[in-house]
Amino acid sequence: MREPGFWHRPPSWQARLLALPAMIYGRIATRRLARPGRRVGVPVICVGNYHLGGAGKTPTVLALAALLRKMGEQPVVVSRGYGGRLAGPAAVEPTQHSAAEVGDEPLMMASEVPVIVARDRAAGAAMAIARGASVILLDDGFQNPALVKDASIIVIDARRGLGNGLVFPAGPLRAALEPQLERTDALVIVGHGSAADALAAKVAARGRPVWRAELAPQPSSLAVLRSRRCLAFAGIGDPARFVATLRTHGVEVVREAAFADHHAYRREEIEALAATARTEALALVTTQKDLVRIASDPALADLAPSLTALRVRLVLEGDVEGFLARLLRRG
Template sequence: MREPAFWYRPSSWISLLLTPLGAVYGFAAALRLQRPGFGAGVPVLCVGNYHTGGAGKTPTVLALAKVLRDLGETPVVLSRGYGGRLQGPVKVDPARHAAGDVGDEPLMLAQTVSVVVARDRVDGVALARSQGASVILMDDGFQNPAIAKDASLIVIDGDRGLGNGRVFPAGPLRAPLPPQLARTDALIVIGDGKAADAVADAINAQDKPVLRARLKPDAASAASLSGKRVLAFAGIGDPRRFFRTLRGSGIEVVRERVFPDHHPYSASEIDALAADAARDGLTLVTTEKDLVRLRGGAGLPDRTRDIVAFAVSLAFEEDARLRKFVADRLFQARQNKFRRD
């Protein structure tokens, strides 16, 4: 899906026209948020966002998985496997599965951490626990009440913010903002932009942590593109952020190509990109998530040899504060379970 441009305009007649639909959708979504969830039996940390589209959840999940491992935990990521055909529950195996089976994000995450894909998240919990999970790390699912969460960490992009602040389809919000704010345990703001300041102030007012982070380019990726002119393409939630990150790393981006989020590339599209790049001596560069899809596409793996994946990780300004938040939440979750038992 490609986000409508009017979602990120202050005022739009299309948005106003769709506002009544957004009110109905938002009312149902707010009611749904109040439903009690299934107790997983182990702590559950959810990484989500308030809106549709990209905000930086995948690098956040990877960063949290590292924190959990450093704390001696065994995290297993639970995902619905958006874009994949398998209903699950299934443990993702990068050697056996393709993005078309389990989705691009789970396949990318599975290269670093154990991942379970399940359309029914409750069934996914059982498989995750059978894999030895001491903590379940939910990739998305903040608005879904199926599983009780011990902490919800919400990711927001500092440059994009929440767009026009309206509820889908009038805007990008998945539910009205007030009930979402009330269920937020920590806010993660990625980047230096000011578009998320109002939300950060609202979270601070609730005496909840606001954690600031930046996307940090992988040194090897940046070095491989040093001195080269590139044609950058991406089919993710926010391709523009990817292009900004490239330029911020000193890479000369000559041309950009934007595709819808989770776009299933065709051989003809990649051939066209390669021909375009070859005409001006440009290097093709894309995201790790896009390359995961390309390598699993029919007839595409051979075409990926000359495409460079630009890797990034999430660096927090206050690592110790993030670690303390996670450790405290795990302790509270286990204390609560002990009292119930």
């Protein structure tokens, strides 16, 4: 979905009109948060958001997976597989599955870490353990009560924060903030900006760690793009953050196009972007997630070689490894 603009402005008449459905939705979500979950026998680390839309969960999951492997663990990601048609549980195979089957984020992550997609998180966890998981990374699912989480790590964008701070549909929050704060074990703030500072203070006041993080492009991606003028397009939670990352690292973006998160591209859309790029001698650049979605679609795969993906990794500041080590000893 494409977020309405009023979600990221002070409470407006649109938000006031939606106050009643937001109150009902918030009460249901809060009760759901309190439902007991199932323990599965290995530690479960959830990476989630307080709000709808993207903030950097997928790069955070991959960064944590790399740290856990460094510590000698065997992490397996369990994801609902948003946007995919397979109910699962199913192990994602990058050479066999498409984004339409398993979702774009699981397909992208599966090239680096084992991923199970399952709408039933408990069934997904059971498959992960059967495949040797010593720790489960739950991709999203913070508001889902199916599993007991040994730790919940919340990711937020430093520039956008919590928007207007209201519950859906009046704002972007998936539930009232206070019960979500109670279940937060650590906060990751991605990028530069002050919109998340007040939230960081609340989390820190509860004695929970707050870690800063940056999306660092791979040098090989930048080497290709810095010598070109670019047309950047993205169908992610925050396309503007993608463009800002390019510009921050010296890439000249002269045109940009934004689509809704998990957008199912039509052939004519990619062809139109490619035609503009050819006419104006621009490099056509997108995100890893978008490229995976396009390349795995048989109707679009032949267009993928004309695209360049900005490959990034999340760099976390703070004693994340110490946090994980304490958690795993407790688990």
